[in-house]
Amino acid sequence: MSIDTALSPTPRSTVRRLRDRARTDRSELFDVLDGSLVCHLAIVLGGAPIVLPTGFGRVGNILYLHGSTGSMSMRAALEQDVSISVTLLDGLVYARSVMHFSMNYRSAVIHGRCRKVEGDEKIVGLRAIVEHLAPGSWDYAREPNKRELAATVVLAIDLTEASVKARTGGPGDDDADIERGGVWAGVLPLQQHWGDPVHSSDLERAYEVPEHVQQRITMR
Amino acid sequence: MSIDTALSPTPRSTVRRLRDRARTDRSELFDVLDGSLVCHLAIVLGGAPIVLPTGFGRVGNILYLHGSTGSMSMRAALEQDVSISVTLLDGLVYARSVMHFSMNYRSAVIHGRCRKVEGDEKIVGLRAIVEHLAPGSWDYAREPNKRELAATVVLAIDLTEASVKARTGGPGDDDADIERGGVWAGVLPLQQHWGDPVHSSDLERAYEVPEHVQQRITMR
Structure with missing residues (x-):
């Protein structure tokens, strides 16, 4: 499948506020998604929106979600358009005036309709979700059995209709505040690190943490 | 105002999936909110949900949001029920089988109707948002002027209708997989750290980073 390298905005995926923060390259959408472990899925239930955190995986221009066959949100996501947002927070922006405080971030908002995935693509989707969460784990751990597969729904959503925003750099203070001086301004970077692995208490022997x-x- | 210490579930704020992860104490809702810098706000526009990341602040049982007066999402949030989700990711759970991979997290989902805040409460809300983002900054930086206040909408939402979920601990592997052995399992903790502050390039002199x-x- 060929994919437009540029994001193709529709009215609802067009950035309206702070347009200078809009990013238009599809690779930036992929970067935001690949750097995030959790997305937030919004559906409408009984006329009101509900937003829930969930894991995901990506293969090319397709995002995969999964859940229990009994999940209300998975069922609802099949019957209507959904929106999915992913946000990476890179730092806090300290300004000279309180209204210019801000965050440095990269975020993506996706719109579209999910389809239910079966057969080979169901495995492709589950593999993408597990490998996104824990690279190298699909081939290391036991693969899903029939019972597990039957209890799991996998949904796919096309990444065609999406917007990406990013803020970088220091504060955008008013000239008068800069001239007045006397106030520190800058950015406090926010970083994620892995801690030391905690061995499961039910391991049958002392294991080396595997290479992956x-x-x-x-x-880190 | 007196606040129930227990969360009071409605049908839509009742945890249905993995109920053993549901938390029922209001203090746990507050802890999740206070530990998060970004929330995800879901609204419905043209019949479809849209989910957007945004900052927030909390005073007691009220959550405050803000945005530009021109913001479509702020306007939409006043005319309908909204949902707001906050998620803290604490670690990745490596299991012996791929379908038991999981995340350790704390998350909150809020439902309700926003009201527009004016006058003194508008300042209370903005202060809460700035202090949540950057504690100690409201009294340090320049306060909002009339023009800035006029260009900003502050919304308040009651935290009465909310659910909290949390997962902690190691993998929940099947007995057969544990007995078979041969696979490492455990948790990889995820931690957030502050980096060294980056001074704004337009500072008029070399500043010490202020105490707050x-x-x-x-x-960190």
Whole structure:
């Protein structure tokens, strides 16, 4: 499948506020998604929106979600348009005036209709979700059995209709506040780190942490 | 105002999936909110949900949001019920089978109707939002002027209708997988840290980082 390298905005995926923060390259959407572990899925139930955190995976221009077959949100997500947002917080922006305090972030908002995935693509989707959460784990841990697969719904959503925003850099203070001086301004970066692995209490013997987990920690 | 110490579930704020993860104490809702810098606000526009990241503040049982007076999402949030979700990711759970991989997290989902805040409460709300983002900054930086206040909408939502979920601990593997052995399982903790402050390039002289910012960093 060929994918437009540029995001193709529709009315609802067009950034209206702070347009200078809009990013238009599809690779930036992928970067935001690939750097986030959790997305927030919004559906409408009984006329009101509900937003829930959930894991996800990506293969090319398709985002995969999963849940229990009994999940109300998974069922609702199949019957209507949904919106999915992912946000990476990079730092806090301290300004000279309170109304210019801000955050440095990268965020994506996706709109579209989910489809239910079956057969081979169901495995592709589950693999993408597990590998997104814990790279190297799909081939290391036991694969899903028939019972587990039957109890799980996998949904796919096309990443065509999406917007990306990002803020970087220091505060955008008013000239008068800059000239007046006397106030510190700058950015406090926010970073995520992996802690030391905690062995499961029910391990049958003392294990070395496997290489795919060790690799992830050394990237911290 | 007296606040129930227990969360009072309505049908839509009752945890249906994985009920053993439901938390029922209001203090746990407050802890999740106070530990998060960004929330995800879901509204309905043109029949479809939209979810957007935004900052927030809390005073007692009230959550405050703000935005530009021109913001479509702020206007929409006043005309309908909204949902707001906050998620703290504490670690990744590596299991012996791929379908038991999970995340340790604390999350809150809020439902309700926003009201527009004016006068003294508008300042209370803005102060809460700024102090939530950057403690100690409201009294340090320049306060809002009339023009800035006129360009800003502050919304309040009652935290009465909310659910809280949390997962902690190691994997919940099947007995057969535990007995079979041969696979490492455990938790990889995820931690957030503050980086070193980056001075704004337009500072008029070399500043010491002020004490309220320095305090925050030493808590890392």
